Amino acid sequence: MAQKDSNGTLPLNETIEIPVRSGRAFLLQKGQRLTVIDPRGGQVSDLLAFNLHDQREVISSGRSLDYASRIYLTTNDPLYSNRSNIMLRIVEDTVGRHDFLLTPCSKDTFRIIYGDKEPHQGCFGNLAEAVQPYGIEPDDIPVAFNCFMNTVVDGKTGELQVLPPISKAGDHITFEADMDLIVGLTACSALQSNGGSFKPIHFRVDANRP
């Protein structure tokens, strides 16, 4: 069972800001909708989901991409768990380009890719802190669904490039929960993923549909 902290349940229908290079976790009930908004444009937000009632069930890129037969997921695509259950469905998407290949940026990312001497804890560290009150450990953090992240693949060589997001100010992606979830969400901390500048992310949880 999840340990619910007092901040887990959010006010509904209110836009909440995630400050630059930070993250938070909250509860999303089955049927509720989560809208992730890029308020200024060009900013990535890493999303994690865990089954509230059994946190060993977690979002799975490998299952979701396999069942979609596509690396770019958008409206009407489900996000599956490691147990092949649907956790979230994408119900609206004004962007159509998100990443589901790469793990959240971390101290190691900044050390290995950027050569940083005193690396920021990145989305990985921010997510680990945010989900820790629910009994979720850093080792449990898988590949995230990286909203607005623009990873392109060269089909011939397999080369990956992380380009600036194509999201414009006010663009959003909306998910509907298919089970009760613990969600982790960030304003991404990697310079390359965000077109060279760090910006906040906005999100909103809407009540169950009538």
Add this chain to the structure above:
Amino acid sequence: MAQKDSNGTLPLNETIEIPVRSGRAFLLQKGQRLTVIDPRGGQVSDLLAFNLHDQREVISSGRSLDYASRIYLTTNDPLYSNRSNIMLRIVEDTVGRHDFLLTPCSKDTFRIIYGDKEPHQGCFGNLAEAVQPYGIEPDDIPVAFNCFMNTVVDGKTGELQVLPPISKAGDHITFEADMDLIVGLTACSALQSNGGSFKPIHFRVDANRP
């Protein structure tokens, strides 16, 4: 700590067969080399790796692809763990096309993608059985490194296609262990991944290099 079973340590320098649609697990010590051979050509083998001394440390597609900036890994590429440590290095590769995007085929894969009514347990079930004696649970099984699996990506649409492997009879890929590992290995059970027929896989563990 791992629970070592009596079959965990293999005879060295001997070729061992994994029968069609099955899998096994074994220990690979730091410095030892594992060669996975496609004896007939056109057959996939899913590979998992866990830190022998702490099974919560596990092979990570998201980290490995991110650090390589490529989806196709080959000679000289390291396979990283979820803690960004190198678990294995590819030291020889006569094929150059392997998949690191998709989770092992499972009952759910066969149900969802193939519409099977009484689905085979797939590589996922075979791996889960094989690693269970080491205290590793099905939920701990991540995206595998799928030797010889030929997943192609359309760079524009993101469409994924699983084509027959390009491996010919006798082709191989060799890994060197960078830490003590529990390795899971299969002869893959998904028709589409193996060009329409199920074949065995051969492998060999060689002693530490002099």
